[in-house]
Structures are given as structure tokens and as C-alpha cells.
Amino acid sequence: MRILVLTEDWPGVPAAQVAGIAAAAWAAAAPSSEVTCLAVGDGGPRTADAWAGSRTHVGEVEATSVDGATMLAPGDGGNRWNPVALGEALRALSAQGHPGPVLVPVADEDPAGDATAVWGGDVTATREALRGLDLQVLIAADRPLVGFHGMSSAVRDGREGDQALAVAAQAQEERWSAIARETDPGARTSLVGPARLSDAPGTGAAGGLAYCLAAVGGHLTRASARLADLAHADDVEADVVVAVGGVLTPRRLDHGLVPAAAALAGQRAVPCVVVAPELHVGRRDLMAAGVVGSHEGEPGEAGLASLLARVAQTWTPER
Numbered sequence: 001m002r003i004l005v006l007t008e009d010w011p012g013v014p015a016a017q018v019a020g021i022a023a024a025a026w027a028a029a030a031p032s033s034e035v036t037c038l039a040v041g042d043g044g045p046r047t048a049d050a051w052a053g054s055r056t057h058v059g060e061v062e063a064t065s066v067d068g069a070t071m072l073a074p075g076d077g078g079n080r081w082n083p084v085a086l087g088e089a090l091r092a093l094s095a096q097g098h099p100g101p102v103l104v105p106v107a108d109e110d111p112a113g114d115a116t117a118v119w120g121g122d123v124t125a126t127r128e129a130l131r132g133l134d135l136q137v138l139i140a141a142d143r144p145l146v147g148f149h150g151m152s153s154a155v156r157d158g159r160e161g162d163q164a165l166a167v168a169a170q171a172q173e174e175r176w177s178a179i180a181r182e183t184d185p186g187a188r189t190s191l192v193g194p195a196r197l198s199d200a201p202g203t204g205a206a207g208g209l210a211y212c213l214a215a216v217g218g219h220l221t222r223a224s225a226r227l228a229d230l231a232h233a234d235d236v237e238a239d240v241v242v243a244v245g246g247v248l249t250p251r252r253l254d255h256g257l258v259p260a261a262a263a264l265a266g267q268r269a270v271p272c273v274v275v276a277p278e279l280h281v282g283r284r285d286l287m288a289a290g291v292v293g294s295h296e297g298e299p300g301e302a303g304l305a306s307l308l309a310r311v312a313q314t315w316t317p318e319r
Contacts, residue, residue: 001316003035004238004264006228008042008050008245008257011277011299015039015050018244021305029312036238038231042245042256043138043223044107045081048073061089067230069101069136080112081209087118087126094133102133103230107140107223108255110207116179118212123183127216137213138223140255141205145198146177176208187215224260233264240315241265241272244308248276253289262290275311277303 003026007018019037026035041047048055048064048071056063060075060082072089074081086104093102119126180198187197194200202220203211214220228234243261245252252258258274265272273293274286286294293315297307 001030001033001239002237003033003240003242003316004233004236005035005037005242005244006231006233006257006261006264007037007039007243010244010304011246013301013304015041016052017301018304021301022242022244022308025305025308025312026316029309030316033312033316036236038228038233038236040224040227040231040233040257040260041105042107043105043140043227044079044109045074045105046077046079047071047105047107047138047223047227058089058092060085063089063093066103067232069103069230070098071103071105073105078112080109081106081206083111083113083115083117083209083212084120086111087120090118090133090135091120091126091129094130098133100134101136103136103138103226104213104218105138105223106206106209106213107138108205108251111209115207115209115212118209119216123215124186127186130216133217135213135216135218136226137210137218137220138226139202139205139210139220140223141210141251142201142255143204144194144200145203145208145211146173146180147199176211180211183215222255222259224255224257225263228260228264233260234267238264238268239270241268241270242275242311242315243272244275244304246276247278247280248274248294249280250285253281253285258289258291266290271315273311273315275307 005022007015009015010018016039019039023037026033039050041050051066053065062073062075064071184196241261241264243257245257262272271292272290274291275295277299295311297303
């Protein structure tokens with residue numbers, strides 16, 4: 001059998017090591033299987049850690065060369081984007097005439113500071129400075145920046161009775177609405193979809209950082225699909241597709257690694273299997289997402305190895 005495994009970080013185990021453990025599990029359980037394990041990461045700021053490639057620094061930002069693209073990550077091992085440092089790095093890359101795509105994985109992680117600081121105080125000048133850069137922003141949320149289903153509504157979700165939170169969300173909505181009124185007219189717009197950038201799906205991701213990058217020419221794209229494409233997962237033939245990642249919540253079921261794995265499985269008409277430390281979704285939701293099997297295990301390397309051994313035995317029984 002042919003097995004395709006896509007991996008994110010497991011609690012206590014980085015994505016690249018997860019891929020190695022998966023490969024060892026299948027080699028032990030079904031030596032005749034052909035297993036391809038691809039570490040792709042979760043689409044968040046530290047996604048580049050899952051990828052092999054030459055690493056350099058652009059100011060205070062790390063840059064990893066990946067298959068003709070450059071994937072950025074916060075400097076000094078940070079887990080959140082510093083908008084000032086990110087903006088300076090993007091302007092530097094553009095000034096150098098950087099060839100190829102520049103990927104900024106933000107998923108839906110709030111930045112360490114005001115997202116608008118990525119503009120360096122002048123959105124028009126930054127837009128012009130980045131005009132020649134193929135900037136791709138990897139997101140893991142569909143909500144727009146403003147409006148009833150926008151960024152501020154996500155803050156209140158499930159806590160509508162908290163008056164202080166409601167006031168803060170309203171203030172946030174007013175602030176971003178004012179920013180959008182000034183910024184939307186100069187931003188690139190598509191001939192399809194919402195006329196205003198702030199109404200476009202995904203602009204509310206990462207505390208508005210997705211919007212700020214899109215306003216200066218960034219293209220918003222779903223992280224999991226772009227990472228699977230970058231890993232050439234579509235070129236791998238498989239009889240089973242397995243997604244190994246972190247805690248599976250409803251949001252991650254919709255926007256994490258699972259949709260990419262399910263799409264690959266659907267194209268091949270083969271099963272999609274999910275492996276996670278915890279499952280916070282029901283079987284019906286999993287089936288609706290295209291998942292036919294799910295497995296839970298303990299955090300850490302030992303727990304993962306034990307779980308993947310069972311998964312390998314279940315899905316590739318030797319006969």
C-alpha cells in the first residue's frame with residue numbers, strides 16, 4: 001500500500017520529527033508499504049521550522065528558502081509576528097528585487113503589536129515599495145476584517161454576556177472601520193468578490209495583520225492548501241492519506257491541516273485519517289469534512305510513537 005502522511009507539530013514534538021516517527025511506525029508495521037511523510041507545519045508564524053532549506057536573516061526576520069519560494073518567520077525564535085520588523089524585512093526584500101514568492105504564514109495568530117505598524121506609518125508608500133514583490137499571506141480563517149461576522153465578532157463569540165468585552169469589541173470595530181475607510185480605496189481589488197478589501201474573507205485573520213498585508217499587495221491564501229502544494233503532495237500517489245497534528249477543534253477542522261489532507265484523499269477516492277492528541281469534534285463533523293478515521297493519543301514523543309504504531313497496524317495490516 002501507498003501511504004501519504006502530512007504532519008504539523010505534535011505537543012512536544014516538532015513537525016519534522018513527527019514525520020520521522022510516522023515513517024518508522026509504518027516501516028515496522030508494514031515493511032512492504034510505500035510511505036511518504038511530508039512535514040508541512042500549521043501555517044502559523046513558525047511554520048518555516050518544519051521545512052528544510054537554507055536560512056538567512058533579513059533584518060530581524062528569518063528567511064528560509066523552500067522550493068523557489070522564501071518563507072519568513074519571526075527572528076530569535078519568536079512565536080508571534082512583530083509588525084515593525086516584518087514590514088522592514090518586506091521592504092528590504094523588495095528593494096533587493098527579490099525573485100519568487102515571499103510567504104508570510106500568519107494562520108490566525110495575533111501579532112506582537114499593532115498590525116498597522118507593518119506599514120511603517122505610511123500605507124501608500126509601503127504599497128508602492130512592495131509593488132514588485134510576490135507577497136503571499138498564509139491564513140487560517142475566513143472572517144472579514146469588519147462587519148457582523150468580522151474580527152470583533154470573533155472576540156465576543158461565546159462570551160456575549162461579558163459587558164467589558166463587548167465594549168472593547170465595539171471600540172475595536174470602530175477603529176478598524178475607520179482604518180478601512182481610509183485604506184480600502186487605494187488597495188488592490190479583484191473583479192470578483194467583495195468590492196471593499198475589508199469585506200473580503202480572511203482579512204480579519206491574525207488580529208488584522210492579514211488585512212494590513214493584503215492592503216499593500218499581499219495575496220491571501222489558505223495556509224494548509226498552499227503548504228501542501230509547496231510540498232508537492234499532489235504528486236504523491238496514495239491509498240491512504242493521514243493528517244497528524246495538534247488538538248483538533250472545530251476551527252482547525254475547517255482551516256487547519258485536515259482540509260488539505262481530505263482534499264488530497266478525495267482526489268484519489270481513498271480514505272483520509274486524522275491523528276490528534278485530542279478530538280473536540282464529533283464523528284458527524286469529521287465525516288462531513290471527508291475524514292473516515294480518527295485516532296487520539298498522548299502528548300510527547302513516546303505517546304505519538306505508540307499511537308502511530310497502532311494507526312499503521314490498523315490502516316496497513318500485513319496479510
